[in-house]
Amino acid sequence: MDEKVTQDTPRPRTIEEIAAEIGVSVTTVRLVINGQAERYRISARTRQAVEAYVAKHGYVVDHAGRSLKLRRSDAVGCIVPDLANAHFARLIAQLEERCRNRGLVLLTASTHEKPERERQTISGLLARGVDGIIISPCEQPEPARFVRRGQRNVATVVIDRAFPKTLFPTVVGDNEASARRLTGQIMAESGGDVFFLCARPEMPSIAARIAGFTDAFGAAGASERLLTDPEDDSASSGHRLMADLLARLGRPPKSFISSSLLILEGAIQALVDRFGSVPRDIILGTFDYHPLMELSSNRVLSVRQDTLRIADVAFTCLVDAMEKGSDEASSPVHVIPGALFADRQRLPE
């Protein structure tokens, strides 16, 4: 009746509709659509009929039906403390790229360091039937939370935070070693007048950085140069820590290290609030890198994580676990070395 559909009609069809309209079976249609026409030697005529139809009207699979049948969603979830954080944003961008290449789709969510939210998010993703989860957890990840209907646990990879004896494959930066190098360098340059500002010291990644700092500084006196704030990793935390430090010293420190970009931001604002600008001779040490740091005329020593490799390794582990089955996958901790930069120059090991 409506022969005159010019080019592509809006409404995509189901396999059944296509089969009915060109008078073949769903199997046939499915085989040519899925490119298995060769393998099953579908006759050229029928194949062309299907192809013509699809070319004209288009066809997109309905993943709902597909997932239901296959018990597989071709989706993976990524849970991080904060999507807006540059480090995680980069990571997600990298992961999305890799997912796309494998026909996977990425679901993202932030926890804002709230265990309760983290749990809800995990079970939300599970309800969605994700085939894998990459998580930067804010509490010890319990395998019991990652169980999927019917099957074994979802493939899970932990990033960024190596909680003690985690059962999942884990990919982290070499926080302790980096902190040691950074601290050593900054002490050499500042004559030892250095402070370490950090939030959430109980998080494994931060704990490792603290350990590296303490080690390099020397146990004696390190503790009073370590300013911690149990709160959320945030600019306001950094502001508070720096304000406290300034109050205590009555002068700017010769150098300080911040445990994250957000802490650095806050610390800088506190310095600007107090002195009108960042005193030029302070040496800034920081974890995580952002190109805008280059704006500073201060000396900046930064530890840059190898986000690309972290994403790579994490994704590889995930795919591995998805294929092997999460339970059989080994659970190594992959430590990805970072690089120490002085301004724009990479320092040799």
Next chain:
Amino acid sequence: MDEKVTQDTPRPRTIEEIAAEIGVSVTTVRLVINGQAERYRISARTRQAVEAYVAKHGYVVDHAGRSLKLRRSDAVGCIVPDLANAHFARLIAQLEERCRNRGLVLLTASTHEKPERERQTISGLLARGVDGIIISPCEQPEPARFVRRGQRNVATVVIDRAFPKTLFPTVVGDNEASARRLTGQIMAESGGDVFFLCARPEMPSIAARIAGFTDAFGAAGASERLLTDPEDDSASSGHRLMADLLARLGRPPKSFISSSLLILEGAIQALVDRFGSVPRDIILGTFDYHPLMELSSNRVLSVRQDTLRIADVAFTCLVDAMEKGSDEASSPVHVIPGALFADRQRLPE
């Protein structure tokens, strides 16, 4: 047989399993699980039986089955040029928050300004059955690409880029007005020696900024102060533009405006490459804000978008379109005013 499942057994059950195990019908189970026990006056006994079972073994819906039946996924997609870009990362973080509050899940993807990828992504999301799409498009968004099986078009909201006569609701910053203000201010402060560095001038948001710049500068001479690069918005673009400018002038400009943070980053690196550091007296003008700018001892004039409100309005539009049906929804262009800051201080209108 296995009576002794202590607390929570791993494998979540289906509604049918639950019904079978406690000897009632699926309808009954579903009613109490969905909290409709009251409405249908399920007897206290059966309800408690179900509740006890669920408390013990847990239950999470399977969205695959649910979506298939309801033709609705409770998922929305967000497509942006680059997830790692601070502006979009913030936006996504805000959107995810709002989605979570409504029981929606967010799928994210970047296009890297490639129309081909954008199209694939759209149809990928459609195949996933998303109920809505928020997109910052890199080409004119054709309604024909947003058709969903069976029903009308997916609810769609365009952000960031107002392509001419778009049929979808659109939420953008007030690029032209902001550019006019920024240019006026920077000219006043630099005596008129200003240049505008931008990538992808044909993108509507950039075009609007150029229009504002040209308008404020005065048509005469504006064109030779406008440096554009058709390529991807990127640091390397910014580097090239600034390098060209320096070659042309033989000296640093008194001030320049960059159309994005990435351009700014590149421009800064070019300055550092050439002069060893960013000459202190250059006034920096830029769109999009990042707290690390504070690090600069240069004067910084920045236009800050109201990301939070953009996310709010966009999400509201989306929900609206999802409820009303995309086709009937009106397609207004919402212009969200930005704010002009000089260093850390907001300038009055």
Next chain:
DNA sequence: CTGTTAGCGCTTTCAG
């Protein structure tokens, strides 16, 4: 080479 059929887990009538 092609067709038939059952069933994934859920919701929704429609009957009791």
Next chain:
DNA sequence: CTGAAAGCGCTAACAG
């Protein structure tokens, strides 16, 4: 107040 049955679109096993 509760149960039975159909069907969303897809795939896989089995028949021809």
